[in-house]
Amino acid sequence: MTTVELSRDSLHASVTDPVASSMNFLNEVANRYPDAISLAAGRPYEGFYRTADITRYLDIYTRHLEDSGHGEEQVRRSLMQYGPSNGQLQPLVSRLLRTDEDIDVPDQAIAITAGCQEAMAIVLRGLFADPADVLLVSEPCYVGVTGAARLIGVPVVGVPEAAGGLDPADVTRVARAVRASGRNPRVLYLVPDFANPSGACLDVHQRRELLRVAAEEDLLVLEDNAYGLFGADDRPRPRLKSLDTDQRVIYLGSFAKSCFPGARVGFLIADQTVVGADGTRRLLAEELATVKSMLSLNTSPIAQGVIGGLLIESDCSLRRANTSKIEFYRRNLRALKDALERHLGTWSDARWNAPAGGFFMVVDIPMTADEKLLEISASEYGVLWTPMSFFYLGDGGRNSIRLSCSALSAEEIDEGVRRLAELVRDHRASLL
Incomplete structure (x- = not known):
């Protein structure tokens, strides 16, 4: 044979x-x-890690479900059955975002994912429909997003990062050059706070200018906030999403550094309105649930329970927990x-x-x-x-x-x- x-x-x-x-x-x-x-x-x-924390957090979340009126059967189903594609932690994550980041979005705009890496793949797959669409990335760039783009066939063009972080003028220049080549610059990906690999951090003026340029060039912005908690001082650094007045920013969050990577839980915020051919209106996060369901059905409810316990214990403040x-x-x-x-x-x-x-x-x-x-x-x-x-x-x-x-x-x-x-x-x- x-x-x-x-x-x-x-x-x-x-x-x-x-x-x-x-x-x-x-x-x-x-x-x-x-x-x-x-x-x-x-x-x-x-x-920082103790294996006993896993069961402790899970017990806290289980009691939370019981205190919220869930009976034994509902608790068992919540933790041990398939769950909603977009997860079950939205109310806690929504409260976390208001507490720590001054970001106020409806629960339906949040999807709980199997790590931030899956969130990237979901967003890229959902947004890039036309072969002419191009992803702009701040370069040097985290390999996870460029790798995800290659995996699903999304072309990537780099915007050179200056010593002080991404220059909005360079975003304009590259976006227009891409458009002049007959392609469509669709999304800009960046890590505004202490980027991997460069460590660069944008000041407030750069953040506001970047959003202005994104509106001018009709770009969606994919903000990855893996390291924002870990500033060298307590200086306030507003997230792009907290400055986003026209729902141009899609936000990626992770519990890998703030809890532990083994939980494999992240999330995305996509509060953009999607209008159907029949006039129906839904949030982008709700539309992306179909992509999520094809990748992993749903994020592990047990892992969500562990993260939920951490959030409840810290009164939904990762700053306090960390x-x-x-x-x-x-x-x-x-x-x-x-x-x-x-x-x-x-x-x-x-x-x-x-x-x-x-x-x-x-x-x-x-x-x-x-x-x-x-x-x-x-x-x-x-x-x-x-x-x-x-x-x-x-x-x-x-x-x-x-x-x-x-x-x-x-x-x-x-x-x-x-x-x-x-x-x-x-x-x-x-x-x-």
């Missing part, structure tokens, strides 16, 4: 996506060198800045940015920061980092690396940067 063999060229382009392959390489290197200090991992610090995490990540960001100054501060060819919060910093080094150098870094120096080239659509970021400070202690950060400095100095000397 002859076994089936498939040509790799016959598979969808997303299978052979070079960005995904690069990230797989990073994971492979991490697995091969488990003792290396990882300044690459952007995951939360595991010291007080200790916020301070921890602030200390770690300061520790990373201090370590760079201590170990690379006298190295005139190395430069780094100074984000106002979040998990990441970018370091420019006087050499090509590619997979070959990363392999040497892991095997000979015991430190991992992420090449910034992974986050560009083209050839950008070749001499830059992303460092993450979220998953380590301050002592591990310092030692990791010391090893990185040794790599940079040794490799630079070998090129002279």
